[in-house]
Each structure stands twice: as C-alpha cells, then as structure tokens.
Amino acid sequence: MNTDVFAEKLARFKQNEKPEAVLLVAGNPEPIRLIVAWTNTGVTGTERTKRPSGLSETEVWTWLWEHTQYSTEELFLKSSLPRYGFDHKMQLLIGNRVLYPDGTLNTFVQRYLRERVLKLFQEKPKRKGCKTE
Numbered sequence: 001m002n003t004d005v006f007a008e009k010l011a012r013f014k015q016n017e018k019p020e021a022v023l024l025v026a027g028n029p030e031p032i033r034l035i036v037a038w039t040n041t042g043v044t045g046t047e048r049t050k051r052p053s054g055l056s057e058t059e060v061w062t063w064l065w066e067h068t069q070y071s072t073e074e075l076f077l078k079s080s081l082p083r084y085g086f087d088h089k090m091q092l093l094i095g096n097r098v099l100y101p102d103g104t105l106n107t108f109v110q111r112y113l114r115e116r117v118l119k120l121f122q123e124k125p126k127r128k129g130c131k132t133e
C-alpha cells in the first residue's frame with residue numbers, strides 16, 4: 001500500500017481541525033503529560049495492504065489508527081500516569097483528534113501548550129519579604 005494514501009487521508013483531518021480540542025487539555029495536567037509523551041514516542045506505520053473500506057470520517061480515522069504502531073509501554077512510562085484509566089485517556093485524545101497517528105498533534109493544542117510554556121518562562125518569581133519601591 002502506498003504511504004501517499006495514508007498521508008492524504010491524514011491531511012484531510014489536519015485541514016479540518018477544530019480548536020475546541022484545546023478544551024480537553026486546558027487546565028488538565030494528565031492529558032497534557034500524555035500529549036508531551038506522545039510527541040517523544042516513536043510512531044511508525046504498519047504495512048497497509050488495502051485502502052480504507054469505509055467512506056465515513058470515523059471509519060477513515062479508525063483505519064489510520066489501525067495502521068499506526070507505537071509502544072504503549074513507552075508512552076505509559078514517559079507520561080508517568082497511573083495505569084488505571086491510561087487507556088481511557090489515550091482513547092479520549094485519539095477519539096477527539098488531539099493526537100494524530102503520525103506522531104503529531106492537533107495544531108490548536110500544540111499552540112496552546114507552547115503558549116503555556118512561554119508563560120512559564122516569562123513569569124518572574126516573587127521573593128518573600130522583599131519590598132520594591
């Protein structure tokens with residue numbers, strides 16, 4: 001199977017991203033940890049022997065993920081999340097198209113996380129007992 005079909009199908013999802021995906025991670029540290037771990041986990045494709053059979057968006061999304069390989073153990077270890085509920089959190093991010101099967105992220109979520117990181121570096125620590133006049 002030509003990887004162009006995979007890339008073509010995935011590109012359609014990336015072109016139709018929804019900014020609401022940010023709401024799933026805003027102020028919620030566990031999905032954020034899983035997202036950061038996703039970007040640092042090796043993701044590869046499996047051999048694709050046939051085109052996606054369904055025409056619905058959901059069936060194509062499922063087909064893309066069925067042809068994606070990654071180490072759940074590596075992802076679990078890198079995220080440091082408890083095992084209980086790990087699969088549910090992963091499915092939440094996949095199902096809402098926050099994580100992409102090529103190892104990338106929804107660009108709205110990616111921007112949100114980058115802005116949060118920049119804010120962390122811009123904040124100046126307040127010193128106790130120090131008066132400024």
